[in-house]
Amino acid sequence: MKIHIDIDCFFVSAVRTLDKTLENKAVAIGGRSDTKIFNNEAKKQTVNFENSGSFVPTFFKTYEESDDNLNTFRDAKGKIRGILTTSSYEARAFGVKTAMNISEALRLCPHLIIKAPNMTLYQKLSNELHQFLASRIPLIEQASIDEFYGDLTGWIDDAEIPQFIDNLRHEIKKVLDLPVSIGAADTRYIAKLATTFAKPFGCKVINMYNFDDFINPIPVREFAGIGKSMANRLASAQIFTLGELRARRGTIESWGPYAKELYKRINAEVDAPIKTTHKRKSIGISRTFDPLFDRTELRRRVHVLARHLNFAILKLDVIPTVFSLSISYEMNQKSHKNVSLCERFTEKKFDALCIEMFHQADTQKRLQVIRLSINCSSFTRDSKKELSLINFHEEEKMQILTKNTQILREKYGLDAIKWGSEL
Numbered sequence: 118m119k120i121h122i123d124i125d126c127f128f129v130s131a132v133r134t135l136d137k138t139l140e141n142k143a144v145a146i147g148g149r150s151d152t153k154i155f156n157n158e159a160k161k162q163t164v165n166f167e168n169s170g171s172f173v174p175t176f177f178k179t180y181e182e183s184d185d186n187l188n189t190f191r192d193a194k195g196k197i198r199g200i201l202t203t204s205s206y207e208a209r210a211f212g213v214k215t216a217m218n219i220s221e222a223l224r225l226c227p228h229l230i231i232k233a234p235n236m237t238l239y240q241k242l243s244n245e246l247h248q249f250l251a252s253r254i255p256l257i258e259q260a261s262i263d264e265f266y267g268d269l270t271g272w273i274d275d276a277e278i279p280q281f282i283d284n285l286r287h288e289i290k291k292v293l294d295l296p297v298s299i300g301a302a303d304t305r306y307i308a309k310l311a312t313t314f315a316k317p318f319g320c321k322v323i324n325m326y327n328f329d330d331f332i333n334p335i336p337v338r339e340f341a342g343i344g345k346s347m348a349n350r351l352a353s354a355q356i357f358t359l360g361e362l363r364a365r366r367g368t369i370e371s372w373g374p375y376a377k378e379l380y381k382r383i384n385a386e387v388d389a390p391i392k393t394t395h396k397r398k399s400i401g402i403s404r405t406f407d408p409l410f411d412r413t414e415l416r417r418r419v420h421v422l423a424r425h426l427n428f429a430i431l432k433l434d435v436i437p438t439v440f441s442l443s444i445s446y447e448m449n450q451k452s453h454k455n456v457s458l459c460e461r462f463t464e465k466k467f468d469a470l471c472i473e474m475f476h477q478a479d480t481q482k483r484l485q486v487i488r489l490s491i492n493c494s495s496f497t498r499d500s501k502k503e504l505s506l507i508n509f510h511e512e513e514k515m516q517i518l519t520k521n522t523q524i525l526r527e528k529y530g531l532d533a534i535k536w537g538s539e540l
């Protein structure tokens with residue numbers, strides 16, 4: 118059988134490992150896109166990107182740990198901004214939900230305790246849980262920062278699985294102080310669905326004897342892969358539960374390959390193997406900010422983002438060959454530019470490339486910009502053979518400079534060295 122392990126309200130559970138007074142209380146974690154990196158004041162900034170998968174929106178520590186109060190979420194006018202990323206079950210009882218505005222959540226639950234995110238802590242706990250699971254189960258795949266799949270086939274007898282996962286759950290609580298829920302089933306997709314119904318801090322095993330009874334009454338939206346538009350389409354066909362869906366194979370299959378695959382997942386007719394190593398395929402950075410028209414300031418922000426991403430790329434020790442920059446404008450307009458480049462990676466070149474992409478992507482020059490993001494992918498590691506040898510010696514010098522800069526930044530923080538263009 119496959120199992121799916123998910124940490125209950127992870128960000129809240131994480132902060133509770135540090136602060137026991139938060140147990141059994143309505144607690145939520147607030148989120149606000151960090152625009153502090155654009156500030157010119159020197160500040161020691163740290164970066165994390167240990168094996169987290171590509172699921173953490175940014176690797177940069179979002180807030181100083183001392184920013185741990187509501188003031189963190191006030192804008193220049195003192196208004197509370199930002200949304201919640203996680204809430205405890207005690208808070209959910211008051212109607213507090215993920216992605217809710219902080220001010221709205223406080224209206225519903227005035228005693229709600231709001232904590233700032235702490236990416237460093239999440240990474241650390243996620244890695245510890247990964248290691249712990251790997252020590253208990255041979256095949257473990259990390260699916261997101263707080264989610265794992267395991268393959269118990271041939272390792273634990275099906276009959277012993279309920280006991281095994283129940284012990285595992287208590288052991289994780291004891292060793293790492295994290296509450297997890299675990300679902301088990303023949304396929305990863307059903308295991309994940311089972312976890313949803315095991316929460317909080319529970320286990321659920323789905324087998325051939327209880328499969329129909331479990332699946333059929335579940336609303337379609339609970340199944341991973343059924344989003345709003347698919348749910349609407351299903352509703353228009355009078356399909357509201359997974360049982361109703363299973364009874365309409367012909368209808369679903371006529372909707373194309375995606376719906377066909379979905380049907381098979383729900384019916385436990387397909388599975389995907391558990392992959393133990395998760396190799397990062399891309400890395401990116403993005404920031405959302407108040408609408409901004411000033412192109413000089415926007416270019417400066419591109420430099421800042423490039424410097425941060427450069428740091429992360431060097432940390433990962435990869436050579437990206439595909440680069441992209443996206444601009445989101447007000448009024449829902451978007452534009453982006455892609456570039457493929459098979460050359461050595463240096464900070465100066467990367468910085469120049471980002472500025473160039475910004476110029477080309479900035480097609481709506483009359484609009485204000487609200488978001489910038491830069492992404493790098495298609496990594497190559499041993500580069501020399503694959504990479505262009507034009508300007509090889511020149512680039513070698515730049516690469517030494519890039520490396521030395523990195524050493525200094527690791528020691529003194531990311532703001533220790535900046536390019537003049539940024540100032």
Ligand SMILES: [Mg+2]
Pocket residue numbers: 123124125126127263
């Ligand atoms: Mg979770």
